[in-house]
Amino acid sequence: MTFKIISVDEKKCVSCKICEIVCSLEKEGVxxxxxxxxxxxxxxxxxxxxxxxxxxxxxxxxxxxxxxAISRNEKNNSITIDSINCTGCGLCIEACPFQAMFLHPxxxxxxxxxxxxxxxxxVKYCPTKAITYVPWEESLEAKRGSEKRLYxxxxxxxD
Amino acid sequence: MINFGGYMGKLLRVNLTTRNxxxxxxxxxxxxxxxxxxxxASKILIDELEPGIDPLGPKNKLIFITxxxxxxxxxxxxxxxxxxxxxxxxxxxxxxxxxxxxPQLKFSGYxxxxxxxxxxxxxxxWINEGKAEIKEAAHLWGKDTQETEDLIKKELKxxxxxxxxxxxxxxxxxxxxxxxxxxxxxxxRRGIGAVMGSKNLKAVAxxxxxxxxVAINTEKIWKLYDEILKIMNxxxxxAGFKLHGTAASVALVxxxxxxxxxxxxxxxxxxxxxxxxxxxxNLSIKPFSCWGCPVYCxxxxxxxxxxxxxxxxxxxxxxxTFALGSCVGLSDTGAVLKANLLCDxxxxxxISTGVVIAFSMECYQRGLIKESDTGGLSLKxxxxxxINQLIKMIAFREGFGDILAEGSKxxxxxxxxGSEKYAMxxxxxxxxxxxxxxxxxxGLNYATATRGADHNDGWTIAxxxxxxxxxxxxxxxKGKLTKEIQDKAKTIDSAIFCMFALDFGYTPEFIxxxxxxxxxxxxxxxxxxxxxxxxxNLERIFALREGFSGKDDILPERFIKEExxxxxxxxxxxxxxxxxGDYYKVRDWDKNGYPTKEKLKRLKLGEYIKYIxxxxxxx
Numbered sequence: 001m002t003f004k005i006i007s008v009d010e011k012k013c014v015s016c017k018i019c020e021i022v023c024s025l026e027k028e029g030v031x032x033x034x035x036x037x038x039x040x041x042x043x044x045x046x047x048x049x050x051x052x053x054x055x056x057x058x059x060x061x062x063x064x065x066x067x068x069a070i071s072r073n074e075k076n077n078s079i080t081i082d083s084i085n086c087t088g089c090g091l092c093i094e095a096c097p098f099q100a101m102f103l104h105p106x107x108x109x110x111x112x113x114x115x116x117x118x119x120x121x122x123v124k125y126c127p128t129k130a131i132t133y134v135p136w137e138e139s140l141e142a143k144r145g146s147e148k149r150l151y152x153x154x155x156x157x158x159d
Numbered sequence: 160m161i162n163f164g165g166y167m168g169k170l171l172r173v174n175l176t177t178r179n180x181x182x183x184x185x186x187x188x189x190x191x192x193x194x195x196x197x198x199x200a201s202k203i204l205i206d207e208l209e210p211g212i213d214p215l216g217p218k219n220k221l222i223f224i225t226x227x228x229x230x231x232x233x234x235x236x237x238x239x240x241x242x243x244x245x246x247x248x249x250x251x252x253x254x255x256x257x258x259x260x261x262p263q264l265k266f267s268g269y270x271x272x273x274x275x276x277x278x279x280x281x282x283x284x285w286i287n288e289g290k291a292e293i294k295e296a297a298h299l300w301g302k303d304t305q306e307t308e309d310l311i312k313k314e315l316k317x318x319x320x321x322x323x324x325x326x327x328x329x330x331x332x333x334x335x336x337x338x339x340x341x342x343x344x345x346x347x348r349r350g351i352g353a354v355m356g357s358k359n360l361k362a363v364a365x366x367x368x369x370x371x372x373v374a375i376n377t378e379k380i381w382k383l384y385d386e387i388l389k390i391m392n393x394x395x396x397x398a399g400f401k402l403h404g405t406a407a408s409v410a411l412v413x414x415x416x417x418x419x420x421x422x423x424x425x426x427x428x429x430x431x432x433x434x435x436x437x438x439x440x441n442l443s444i445k446p447f448s449c450w451g452c453p454v455y456c457x458x459x460x461x462x463x464x465x466x467x468x469x470x471x472x473x474x475x476x477x478x479x480t481f482a483l484g485s486c487v488g489l490s491d492t493g494a495v496l497k498a499n500l501l502c503d504x505x506x507x508x509x510i511s512t513g514v515v516i517a518f519s520m521e522c523y524q525r526g527l528i529k530e531s532d533t534g535g536l537s538l539k540x541x542x543x544x545x546i547n548q549l550i551k552m553i554a555f556r557e558g559f560g561d562i563l564a565e566g567s568k569x570x571x572x573x574x575x576x577g578s579e580k581y582a583m584x585x586x587x588x589x590x591x592x593x594x595x596x597x598x599x600x601x602g603l604n605y606a607t608a609t610r611g612a613d614h615n616d617g618w619t620i621a622x623x624x625x626x627x628x629x630x631x632x633x634x635x636x637k638g639k640l641t642k643e644i645q646d647k648a649k650t651i652d653s654a655i656f657c658m659f660a661l662d663f664g665y666t667p668e669f670i671x672x673x674x675x676x677x678x679x680x681x682x683x684x685x686x687x688x689x690x691x692x693x694x695x696n697l698e699r700i701f702a703l704r705e706g707f708s709g710k711d712d713i714l715p716e717r718f719i720k721e722e723x724x725x726x727x728x729x730x731x732x733x734x735x736x737x738x739x740g741d742y743y744k745v746r747d748w749d750k751n752g753y754p755t756k757e758k759l760k761r762l763k764l765g766e767y768i769k770y771i772x773x774x775x776x777x778x
């Protein structure tokens with residue numbers, strides 16, 4: 001199956017975090033990056049990394065969920081969270097190798113990127129084109145092979 | 160609950176002496192009169208500070224403040240303002256810095272923080288989701304701003320926490336110590352860092368997940384956002400800033416002969432090409448940005464070779480290439496970059512640091528001070544090692560550095576021997592990087608700005624450099640130009656926009672539209688100027704109350720008596736008397752520089768007429 005992904009070129013990111021704020025406005029109608037479906041991490045001084053769902057084939061988040069709240073959207077390959085079934089237990093958040101699952105600060109349910117029905121708002125407003133929405137075969141991610149290695153190289157989630 | 164959009168409706172008051180913390184409602188009347196940001200901070204200071212208090216004593220207060228646009232999607236609105244009575248000028252000492260702290264403070268639930276008193280031991284304030292805590296900071300005392308930032312983030316175990324802190328310069332109460340956020344966002348001038356140090360306050364850390372609510376619906380916000388992005392994307396200044404940031408006009412100002420060189424003795428620096436915008440662009444690792452800003456005008460640079468190889472820091476701003484470059488005669492790409500890094504780490508304002516060093520170098524040039532005064536240092540123009548040594552001595556108040564740490568005005572008073580005329584300052588604040596002889600409007604602004612010689616208080620340079628209809632050298636019309644730009648700047652600082660918003664394509668009409676949309680209060684373009692003018696006059700009253708008058712609206716005599724010796728501004732001097740006469744008239748101030756009672760009444764500042772009356776009786 002062919003699908004598109006929000007491809008991340010961390011070398012172009014300037015950490016303006018416009019993606020976070022337009023995401024909260026699009027998905028929730030509020031100005032509040034804490035409710036966004038993505039995060040930008042600044043790894044001073046050389047790189048800033050937008051972190052958003054990588055659409056893993058083996059979907060560790062889905063496998064970790066014990067409440068049948070996570071499924072795959074067949075139309076665009078995004079991860080869908082059923083907010084009724086979700087208990088906010090946090091297992092998916094722990095399981096995500098990219099920390100791209102978030103706990104909503106008000107509802108306490110898991111949220112993640114749903115690709116805005118195939119027209120991601122963050123991509124539209126990114127001023128440097130650090131994030132683009134492209135077919136998987138053409139993405140930087142496909143060329144790199146393992147995304148995990150990129151994150152390891154950047155030392156992103158190792159404290 | 161507040162009735163307007165854009166505001167969180169709450170101020171946090173923290174008393175460091177009693178460790179008492181409480182919430183207060185934001186006064187709705189203040190919003191209508193002063194908008195937010197700088198306006199509200201100045202209002203709080205004039206109402207809560209007794210005249211004549213020691214800025215470095217426990218009676219001074221620090222106001223961290225945002226505006227109604229902070230934390231919204233409207234671009235270039237990320238700035239945090241900090242206001243206090245300045246230990247350098249004794250005037251209102253507000254400063255603004257970009258980055259992420261302002262929006263995060265709003266997300267934590269507050270429009271601002273009022274900090275009072277003095278902690279017994281070093282502390283930092285931690286505001287998490289609207290709950291404030293005073294935490295011990297003994298382990299952070301003595302650390303530079305970069306270490307402090309990293310240590311607090313680690314300690315609080317949160318990547319999203321935002322921090323404003325001081326380095327060693329603030330701890331040692333250097334009168335021009337800065338507050339630093341995110342390693343390279345500087346709330347720089349007038350000694351805000353020293354006031355933090357005097358209160359034993361090492362840092363303020365903040366984090367929150369609340370929303371900023373606005374008066375219009377989502378669809379209308381998108382429309383407003385798309386409209387301004389379209390304007391900004393076509394704007395040539397935005398394009399220039401993406402490449403070179405504020406350094407974009409360094410080479411041009413030098414070419415036009417008013418780049419202050421060797422303590423303003425000259426206006427053309429032969430070595431500019433080593434420290435101009437292109438020299439630094441060549442060292443770029445990557446651009447970086449303030450929160451929500453599509454201009455991303457900052458850059459991280461790395462020195463790859465030479466004796467400063469391995470130095471990594473933010474690109475020097477225009478003001479830094481001047482103050483630590485041309486003004487001290489330093490034409491060494493790496494040495495200026497290193498000086499910039501040291502100022503960020505120790506927490507120093509680069510302008511005052513460079514200009515006070517330039518002052519000492521001119522004293523040395525003229526034989527007013529000798530090696531026996533400086534601890535053996537030869538203060539020769541352009542010696543990078545000596546300059547960087549002096550920066551450290553200032554930050555730690557070591558030897559001769561202790562005198563310079565007082566700022567040019569006080570240092571000259573200590574040195575004496577007629578050195579006062581080489582102290583390039585107005586009201587105690589060191590003069591920024593445009594020689595007023597080459598742009599008369601900026602000279603008038605230096606003389607009259609409510610914060611001392613500050614370029615941002617009335618940045619006439621945009622008009623004097625880039626508007627074909629404005630002649631930078633003429634006196635004609637500069638009173639009106641300067642007054643209007645000063646008033647606009649107050650509104651910009653109260654909204655709070657980036658001071659370059661007007662250059663990036665924002666018009667008064669669009670500013671009015673954004674403010675009305677976000678707050679729900681009808682704010683017409685005329686009203687914007689009225690608010691700005693009100694704040695200008697309020698801050699003037701603060702200064703008058705401290706004992707200043709029109710007699711203090713001066714420039715160093717060099718600009719009035721000495722002609723620029725060569726270059727494109729050769730032969731120019733400043734006729735300040737004529738400029739001031741024009742300016743006071745446009746302002747409706749009397750010949751002594753006092754606002755008339757009628758003016759104050761019209762601006763709804765009638766409650767402050769009592770201070771004018773008092774002055775009339777006293778004199």
